[in-house]
């Protein structure tokens with residue numbers, strides 16, 4: 290019997306290796322050169338047949354213009370067909386159907402599903418129930434990996450090599466899913482990341498922590514850049530050279546020079562009003578005045594769009610404005626991704642489980658009691674999905690001040706477990722500091738709680754000191 294190719298999902302930019310991202314870009318370049326518009330070079334004008342007979346489903350629970358239409362245009366250019374559900378009011382979700390059921394059904398109607406959803410981590414849940422690849426078209430404030438592919442391709446195509454590129458990112462760094470995928474990728478390709486958040490809209494703590502702990506980013510002391518870059522709130526260099534990695538105080542003169550060489554990219558984002566309870570005041574605006582300093586002389590201005598006032602329309606005719614080309618590249622890039630996933634070029638089958646192999650032990654809470662993801666917008670906190678989703682976390686090696694750090698496998702936000710319970714004996718004790726080493730598979734009976742109060746409320750009682758001593762032996 291022929292071996293079934295492993296199913297592949299793209300829920301995070303980290304589901305793709307750097308090599309795979311480069312393969313997507315190489316194929317995107319081929320499409321641009323072979324099928325591009327002779328007059329408007331960034332526009333795809335002709336089609337091919339590499340996805341003939343294949344169907345792509347768009348399942349959009351949130352508004353979209355670029356992502357949905359460029360995916361659909363891409364599929365059409367590949368000779369494939371599209372089916373679309375873009376209005377929750379006219380689909381079964383209005384009748385109370387779960388996402389898990391919907392993707393199980395739609396999997397039988399299409400060869401891949403592009404999903405956009407307001408809940409963080411929805412793409413990962415969908416991937417657990419789908420029998421075809423799920424492509425995350427934006428899930429809450431979590432990630433938007435295919436936008437990042439477009440962003441990186443834009444820079445590469447505009448002759449900006451990612452290594453050592455100085456990239457400033459402005460606006461709502463907390464609510465913008467595009468930025469979360471983007472910063473991981475910048476770090477992985479060795480760019481320097483300069484954060485210019487609107488007040489109170491800094492990167493989520495877990496994204497910041499991952500940049501430093503998993504992606505080799507080194508924070509640069511403010512004294513090194515603040516004089517010339519007063520708008521920059523945090524700056525990370527992502528050294529690829531071991532001698533830079535081993536530094537523990539300050540930064541080397543070479544890096545210093547690097548930071549002073551100017552800002553190669555300004556990535557602007559809108560205030561994500563749908564993810565905040567209150568309106569924003571004092572939101573940064575990028576205009577010609579902002580860009581007049583010499584360090585911006587050869588910058589490229591990117592924006593995932595839509596813009597709603599934070600990016601001056603007067604910049605549209607400025608040679609540094611790249612955002613409309615960036616939106617146009619959505620077609621060749623998504624053509625390449627679809628083709629590599631389900632078309633004639635299909636080859637993205639590297640991970641048997643469909644995801645990047647996890648490097649941490651899994652804590653799978655098979656019970657009602659226990660810790661929950663603290664992110665209120667996480668798909669695990671969606672009442673409709675309760676029968677389909679369990680609280681599951683990666684047990685991370687770095688401890689928090691009060692116990693075990695856990696990462697939700699869906700939305701990737703961090704939780705903190707101060708207390709470890711025993712599911713059969715119904716007793717608990719504080720999480721030992723060295724628990725965080727998370728040595729190998731976690732015991733079946735283990736139940737983590739956020740706090741002692743939560744454990745008591747769930748009917749657990751403090752472990753007797755005698756048992757604690759025995760457990761320690």
Ligand code: NCD
Nearest residue numbers: 355356427467559593594595
């Ligand atoms: C982005 C999104 O939906 O996250 N739009 C897009 O896909 N290009 C950015 C945004 O909505 O601000």
